[in-house]
Amino acid sequence: MSEEPCYDCLVIGGGPAGLTAAIYLTRYHLSIRVVDAGKSRASLIPCTHNHAGYPGGISGKELIARMTEQAQMYGAAIVAGRVTRLDRIDGGFRAEWGEGSVMARTVLLATGVTNRRPPMDEDLHDAALAKGLIRYCPVCDGYEVTDKRIGVIGSGGRGVAEAVFLRGFTADITLIAPDRAHELDADDQARLTEFGIEAVDGPCQAVAAHDECIVVDTPEGHYTFDSVYPALGSDAHVELAQQVGATLKEGVLVVDSHQRTSVPGLYAAGDVVLGLDQISHAMGEGGVAATTIRNDLAKERPILRERLSGSIRAKASEGA
Ligand SMILES: Cc1cc2nc3c(=O)[nH]c(=O)nc-3n(C[C@H](O)[C@H](O)[C@H](O)COP(=O)(O)OP(=O)(O)OC[C@H]3O[C@@H](n4cnc5c(N)ncnc54)[C@H](O)[C@@H]3O)c2cc1C
Structure with missing residues (x-):
């Protein structure tokens, strides 16, 4: 039996897509790990003026810092590293990076693209x-x-x-x-x-x-x-998807309308998926992916909160 922890979800990539998913997943009380190589395209934005909610604009670095703080506030563990190996194993996936490795029931690829x-x-x-x-x-x-x-x-x-x-x-x-x-x-x-x-x-x-x-x-x-x-195009970070055999089209990942790739348990969101390469879109796809992951996991094993010791109702009536 392996000593490695097995998480409900491994999020690979900590840009707008991965961090939005991390916020949703931790708020669904799921156990997650985020591994991020720290090269979000958003961090290159001096000041974005089209991202809704910031009439004076906001720098990409500041936005990422705020999202990171929010995800960590709900318990997301974010590790710095570049995942270099992803394998399918019984019951999920195993990923490796630098000194680390982890098992997870599901994986979300939010690895983005690099502009040429x-x-x-x-x-x-x-x-x-x-x-x-x-x-x-x-x-x-x-x-x-x-x-x-x-x-x-x-x-x-x-x-x-x-x-x-x-x-x-x-x-x-x-x-x-x-x-x-x-x-x-x-x-x-x-x-x-x-x-x-x-x-x-x-x-x-x-x-x-x-x-x-x-x-x-x-x-x-x-x-x-x-x-x-x-206007020289971009290269999507799809190497991990290729290692587990996910379907690509025009160099990016193909997903269904719920962000599922062709590999069961593997999801994708943000620029690495075909679509509008924008922060708002990456965030939207991150939220959809997280909710799909939660609901797909619940089909395998219901996600139920343990009762607190002593019944809440009993305590309420005691106080009445
Ligand atoms: C100069 C510039 C200006 C832009 N301006 C705007 C703007 O004003 N408004 C707007 O909406 N959009 C803007 N964009 C686009 C926006 O930045 C992207 O659409 C957005 O960042 C996509 O989010 P993402 O999470 O999919 O990918 P990213 O933000 O790129 O994040 C992907 C993350 O995954 C990590 N990663 C990749 N591979 C691995 C791996 N194997 N293991 C671990 N981690 C990995 C990367 O290091 C990175 O941190 C701009 C982009 C650029 C370059």
Whole structure:
């Protein structure tokens, strides 16, 4: 018999999806463990203005800190670490990370995605991101670049789609190919012309970030922008899902309308699932996943609170 504890649920990932689930699961009186590698995309947000409930905005780090405090308040144990191995075992799963390992009846994958970065020095990138000179999410912060000079680093259908989306916020858009000359089909070319978007060939390199502008070097010369949006796609953290054979589509996890993956007992929420990559959506999916986990566990074994010693009713009548 193994000495490892067996939890009702192991939550892998402590971003908005995983932490929302942790809050719900602990409030359902379930035993859980959260393991988090500490690289939430939310922690990169200097100040979000589209997350409801914060009219003055809130930084991603502050939001994560508040959610962590709330989950811990209800008893969630949050461990720092990157889970590297997930196996199906009799009655659930076994996970390993660094020095630790744990068994759990169910697992929630809330591992998120990583954006592909544009070609540029890493420190320069991080400084520019903190100042809003580099942005990754037009849905989140297109409003903040209204009527500004915007560069989109990308090409093909994805780059054109992002440039056209941003056209709803500003008329000054330049689409720059990241690593070579643009290869645009006739439809993409026609859309750029229709929407008045200039196309510049690469390879490009963002070379300087000042207080209020960023400079991008291309074979056609230097371009100065108020902000640059890399439109290079992202990579979902699905390695653990692959280890247990969960179904993927377009590189992200497929779930049913209750956040169940194709593997019984394995659930997923947030950016790692196909859908709108937003905090509100990740939180919503985290809440749905937690409630499904609770109800699926209750089908195996009813979840019933023990009676307190002595009947509450008896005490009440004593006091009457
Ligand atoms: C620059 C930027 C600005 C943004 N602005 C906004 C905004 O204004 N509004 C908005 O709604 N959204 C915004 N977003 C998007 C938002 O951050 C994401 O949609 C949200 O963070 C997704 O939450 P999540 O919990 O699914 O994933 P994440 O927040 O990315 O969290 C996933 C967590 O899982 C951990 N993890 C991954 N693999 C493992 C593993 N194997 N073991 C343990 N832990 C693991 C990661 O380290 C991370 O901590 C922005 C994103 C970026 C990059």
